[in-house]
Amino acid sequence: MTRTKRRTGRRHPFVFFGLLLLGLILTGGAYAAVSDDARARASVDANSQHTIDEGKKLFQANCATCHGLQAQGSGTAPSLIGVGAASVDFQVGTGRMPMAANGPQAPEKPPQFTDEQIAELAAYVASLAPGPVIPDASLTSGGGDAAKGAELFRINCAMCHNVAGAGGALTEGKYAPSLESTSGTHIYEAMVTGPQNMPVFNDLTISPESKRDIITYLKYTQENSSPGGYALASLGPVAEGLFIWIFGLGVIIAVTVWITAKSN
Amino acid sequence: MSTATTESATSTTSAAVGTTDTQKRSFTASAALYLNERTSLAGFIKELGRKAFPDHWSFLLGEVALFSFMVVLITGTFLTFFFQASMAPTHYSGPYVPLKGVEMSVAMSSTLNISFEVRGGLFVRQMHHWAALLFVAAIGLHMLRVFFTGAFRKPRELNWTVGFTLFILAMAEGFTGYSLPDDLLSGNGLRIIDGLIKGIPLVGTWISFLLFGGEFPGTAIVGRLYTLHILLLPALVVALIAIHLVFVVVHKHTQYAGPGKSPGNAVGPPILPIYAAKAGGFFFIVFGVLALIASLFTINPIWNYGPYDPSPVSAGTQPDWYIGFADGALRLIPPGWEFQWLDRTWSFNIIVPLVALGIFIILAMIYPFLEAWITGDKREHHIADRPRNAPTRTAIGAAGVTFYAGLWAAASSDILATHFSLTMEGVIHTLQAITVLGPFAAYFITKRVCLALQKKDREIALHGFESGRIVALPGGEFIEVHKQLDEYERWRLISFESYTPLMVRPDVRGRISTRQRIRGVLSRWFFEDRIAPVTKAELESAKHDHH
Numbered sequence: 001m002t003r004t005k006r007r008t009g010r011r012h013p014f015v016f017f018g019l020l021l022l023g024l025i026l027t028g029g030a031y032a033a034v035s036d037d038a039r040a041r042a043s044v045d046a047n048s049q050h051t052i053d054e055g056k057k058l059f060q061a062n063c064a065t066c067h068g069l070q071a072q073g074s075g076t077a078p079s080l081i082g083v084g085a086a087s088v089d090f091q092v093g094t095g096r097m098p099m100a101a102n103g104p105q106a107p108e109k110p111p112q113f114t115d116e117q118i119a120e121l122a123a124y125v126a127s128l129a130p131g132p133v134i135p136d137a138s139l140t141s142g143g144g145d146a147a148k149g150a151e152l153f154r155i156n157c158a159m160c161h162n163v164a165g166a167g168g169a170l171t172e173g174k175y176a177p178s179l180e181s182t183s184g185t186h187i188y189e190a191m192v193t194g195p196q197n198m199p200v201f202n203d204l205t206i207s208p209e210s211k212r213d214i215i216t217y218l219k220y221t222q223e224n225s226s227p228g229g230y231a232l233a234s235l236g237p238v239a240e241g242l243f244i245w246i247f248g249l250g251v252i253i254a255v256t257v258w259i260t261a262k263s264n
Numbered sequence: 265m266s267t268a269t270t271e272s273a274t275s276t277t278s279a280a281v282g283t284t285d286t287q288k289r290s291f292t293a294s295a296a297l298y299l300n301e302r303t304s305l306a307g308f309i310k311e312l313g314r315k316a317f318p319d320h321w322s323f324l325l326g327e328v329a330l331f332s333f334m335v336v337l338i339t340g341t342f343l344t345f346f347f348q349a350s351m352a353p354t355h356y357s358g359p360y361v362p363l364k365g366v367e368m369s370v371a372m373s374s375t376l377n378i379s380f381e382v383r384g385g386l387f388v389r390q391m392h393h394w395a396a397l398l399f400v401a402a403i404g405l406h407m408l409r410v411f412f413t414g415a416f417r418k419p420r421e422l423n424w425t426v427g428f429t430l431f432i433l434a435m436a437e438g439f440t441g442y443s444l445p446d447d448l449l450s451g452n453g454l455r456i457i458d459g460l461i462k463g464i465p466l467v468g469t470w471i472s473f474l475l476f477g478g479e480f481p482g483t484a485i486v487g488r489l490y491t492l493h494i495l496l497l498p499a500l501v502v503a504l505i506a507i508h509l510v511f512v513v514v515h516k517h518t519q520y521a522g523p524g525k526s527p528g529n530a531v532g533p534p535i536l537p538i539y540a541a542k543a544g545g546f547f548f549i550v551f552g553v554l555a556l557i558a559s560l561f562t563i564n565p566i567w568n569y570g571p572y573d574p575s576p577v578s579a580g581t582q583p584d585w586y587i588g589f590a591d592g593a594l595r596l597i598p599p600g601w602e603f604q605w606l607d608r609t610w611s612f613n614i615i616v617p618l619v620a621l622g623i624f625i626i627l628a629m630i631y632p633f634l635e636a637w638i639t640g641d642k643r644e645h646h647i648a649d650r651p652r653n654a655p656t657r658t659a660i661g662a663a664g665v666t667f668y669a670g671l672w673a674a675a676s677s678d679i680l681a682t683h684f685s686l687t688m689e690g691v692i693h694t695l696q697a698i699t700v701l702g703p704f705a706a707y708f709i710t711k712r713v714c715l716a717l718q719k720k721d722r723e724i725a726l727h728g729f730e731s732g733r734i735v736a737l738p739g740g741e742f743i744e745v746h747k748q749l750d751e752y753e754r755w756r757l758i759s760f761e762s763y764t765p766l767m768v769r770p771d772v773r774g775r776i777s778t779r780q781r782i783r784g785v786l787s788r789w790f791f792e793d794r795i796a797p798v799t800k801a802e803l804e805s806a807k808h809d810h811h
Binding site (some may be wrong): 228 | 320321322324325328360361362364365377379380381386390397398402407435447449470494542545549553557559560561562563564565567568570573575576577578579580581582583584588675676677678679680682685686687688689690
């Protein structure tokens with residue numbers, strides 16, 4: 001009697017938790033679907049005047065000292081008129097801007113702004129003049145031809161960034177950074193805007209599809225560890241030589257000392 | 265500790281020869297007898313098995329080289345079963361996604377096949393490469409040990425030359441192997457060699473065309489290097505190793521000075537059974553260490569480099585470590601060493617480093633003969649020097665090591681710049697200074713340090729250590745008691761030879777030849793600053809001073 005009454009009169013006590021879980025999965029799933037590269041734009045409408053105004057405020061508080069109140073540039077920093085949203089998203093999103101100190105090159109560091117603030121800044125700079133836009137997620141999340149991308153990477157990028165994207169030296173203290181943890185969007189933006197010492201690879205030099213192939217290859221190297229074991233930072237023969245002299249020969253010499261030690 | 269001099273002898277094999285057939289023999293004894301009756305091995309084993317091998321860790325470095333070469337041979341044989349030394353074009357169709365469908369040579373594609381499809385192939389390939397690196401590194405360290413202990417002196421000068429030739433052959437083996445996979449890295453390496461060859465005046469271009477069978481890269485080089493790598497060079501290496509080891513047996517091993525050790529004997533465990541067991545076990549340790557490294561650490565990831573194409577050059581393109589000094593020499597040459605004359609370009613960018621390295625290698629190779637001529641010493645030397653007791657030689661060695669290290673570091677100038685946040689130009693200029701001026705600084709510092717250490721040894725041998733114990737004598741005098749060394753320790757400090765500079769004397773015709781004058785100058789350079797070994801008289805009088 002009581003059992004049937006319960007069944008009809010009340011929901012099962014775990015239904016609440018089940019529904020809660022379902023709701024969380026749906027919200028989280030939906031969030032994940034639009035997040036990643038589209039995350040910043042999901043919450044901010046880049047074209048609204050409100051966003052641009054917010055961006056302008058941020059710009060004047062944090063960037064204008066060097067880049068000028070109208071982003072017109074100064075003796076110490078370039079004009080940002082026409083650099084586009086992609087430039088801002090790359091420079092501020094990788095923490096390179098605002099620069100901590102003058103040096104041969106602005107190093108990558110933890111970003112100083114939230115994704116929303118970066119989107120507002122990008123919207124403001126983009127509103128000054130047309131420039132490269134933030135690429136669509138379809139071009140930056142892989143899915144292209146890794147083999148073609150690898151070939152393009154070796155021909156166009158490896159002389160500075162190393163075949164495995166481990167980075168390399170340039171002149172006068174400048175360097176090509178490692179690409180081992182760079183996101184697809186930032187790689188694409190770097191190619192179209194040519195930050196710091198990097199040349200611009202516009203759509204005529206390397207088509208958007210080819211850029212996607214390059215990103216596909218880099219994502220492959222980021223996601224797959226070396227088939228041969230620990231990669232020694234992918235630096236090539238220098239790291240290998242250092243390793244065999246210090247660890248290989250080191251262990252062997254320890255053994256020779258042990259073999260010839262006199263017993264007490 | 266079991267010791268044996270080379271003269272003492274008994275062996276089970278020779279005992280077995282004398283027994284009569286009526287006795288029941290063990291299988292081993294029968295087999296030994298059977299073999300001996302047909303080969304007369306007993307005498308050989310008796311002689312070799314009782315050879316003494318002095319015990320010191322640094323005497324095993326040559327063995328490390330030998331053992332890693334054996335690993336190279338074993339793994340290399342496996343690789344030849346699958347490698348195809350052909351530059352014919354093909355399209356990769358194996359499992360490695362970022363190379364699928366890419367055009368490459370058969371050599372590259374078969375190396376990828378070894379890496380990804382042959383069972384255990386990648387492991388063996390990595391072991392081959394790691395063992396090759398260890399092989400040359402062990403040779404280098406072994407050579408330093410022989411140099412700094414003066415173990416190249418009579419009667420071992422020829423063996424130094426044989427060993428040095430082995431070092432050069434090992435580098436050649438390494439470089440030809442590095443070039444075989446026909447990936448981007450090896451192609452870039454070959455391009456530098458091609459440039460080096462073309463930098464030789466007059467004949468350079470001809471030699472390059474001869475080597476590559478036409479314009480670089482051509483379609484012949486991998487096949488040719490393969491023949492050198494697996495046939496000619498290994499045969500030479502094996503032959504020279506055999507000569508090297510026969511010399512070691514003939515000369516006996518050197519040993520450090522110590523009680524009971526004289527130039528006429530060799531003190532240490534006999535080869536059979538102790539030393540052979542140790543060496544046999546050591547082979548498996550070297551094998552095991554290499555296997556462990558090969559299974560845990562990537563080496564030469566050709567899948568990253570992709571097939572050779574003359575246009576791309578990757579950042580961080582370097583040769584394997586043992587060719588680094590040559591790459592470094594090229595990097596250190598300042599720009600603009602060429603001019604126009606007689607309607608031709610005269611370039612010194614390549615020929616100067618080539619000649620400098622050639623001179624360096626030749627000097628190192630003939631050093632034993634130079635030193636023997638300067639000292640005029642015709643005696644045999646079987647006691648290894650402590651480096652401090654030959655200050656000039658040690659200082660020359662330190663200068664040579666500094667020169668080599670400067671060139672070697674220069675080969676990694678780009679990596680030094682990125683990893684220590686330096687400028688490329690700063691690194692190059694610093695290394696230029698180190699390579700040119702460093703050897704002089706190293707020479708003077710090392711020589712002074714050696715002389716200072718000799719002085720300290722002399723002081724300790726004569727007066728012992730300060731014990732810190734102050735004793736008041738009945739008369740009110742205070743003395744500090746010095747702790748004397750025991751006889752064994754003192755022997756180590758005082759038993760070394762010292763040369764005095766040669767006196768230049770007129771010959772029978774009353775003339776002093778230029779040769780003699782040069783020799784006199786060199787001898788003065790070698791031995792002018794010297795600390796004489798403690799004499800017996802000094803020791804005696806020192807004993808009377810302190811109690």
